[in-house]
Amino acid sequence: MRLCGEDIIGRPDDEANARAVVERALELGVDFIDTADSYGPGTSERILREAGAPEDAVVATKAGLLRESGGDWIPHGDPDYIRNQVLVSRDRLGVDTIDLYQFHRPDPDTDFEASVETFAELKDDGFIDHVGLSNVTVEQLETARDIVDIATVQNQYNVAHRPDEDERVLDACEEYDIGFIPWFPLAAGDLDEVDGIDDIADAHGASRYQVALAWTLHRSDVMLPIPGTSSVDHLEANVAAGDIGLSVDEMARLG
Known part of the structure; x- marks a missing residue:
């Protein structure tokens, strides 16, 4: 998402840098990248193709959410629209089959x-290998599972934002062995209210953001965090968070 221009609209100021971020991610072993047709719209998918992501990683994209120039996100789950958008996304990504295609929002x-x-x-x-859902309830997940195998669910979830409904969704994903993709895993930087996070970060010689990412990885075996960045430095810091081992006591303090 962060490979696009300001407010996730249009091209980034430096497209070469955006491609470099993707290329460095692949060099570091990142093998799962999340995007959507509405990011740009279209900009992110195109840049991922130009940087070679579809050849070296699972690329998950989405349909079902429109982006307006004024900044609004508008749900649009019309079947004919989705059938059109899968063709558009395949072309932008340069693939015959999309690895994971997610319904962006009911x-x-x-x-x-x-x-x-x-x-x-x-x-x-x-046209697609796997089906995913995003921004859904447990009830919607159950309904969808009666129709098609669901590979992943992508809901907002992080150490600072864990509403009961999304805890229930995560529990269901664990029960059914469905990947859970938390968006905003860094809480958009809003971590001030997380008790002990700075002390734990200091103990590991890490940043609070790295601890927030490490927490998601320790929270569940089905978790696939997708921190976004437009910077190689931030990318490298995010990837390094995977090497942070949090103790049982530290996890308990973070909640």
Whole structure:
């Protein structure tokens, strides 16, 4: 998402830098990259193709959320739109089959089951390998699982934001062995209210943001955090968080 311009609209100021971020991620062994057709719109998918991501990593993209120039995000789960967007995303990414295609957000104006059935049809037709959901409840996950195998769920979740509903979703993902992809794993930097995070960071010679990422990895075996960045330095710091081992006591203090 952060490979785009300001407010996730249009091209970044430095496209060479954006490609360099992706290339460095691949060099560091990152093998899962999340994007969406609405990031730019289209900008992120194109840059990922130009940087070679689809050849060396699982690239997960999404459909079902429109982006307006004024900054609004508008749910749009119309089946015909999704069928169109899978073709657009395949072209931008330069692939015949999308690794993981996610329903970006339920649309209150479109029947949820109809939207998910469209993703199931795209899988049957060979356009995508796996189906994912984003921003869903446990009930919506259960409904979708009756239609198609669900590989992943992507909801907002981090050490500072753990509402009961998303805890229930994570529990369900653990039960069904579904990958859980927390978006905003760094809480958009808002970690001031997390008790003990700075003390724990100091003990590990790390930043509070690295500890927040390490917490997600320790929280569950099905967790796939997706920290976004437009900087190689930040990327390297994020990847290094995977080497931080938090103790049982530290996890308990973080909650």
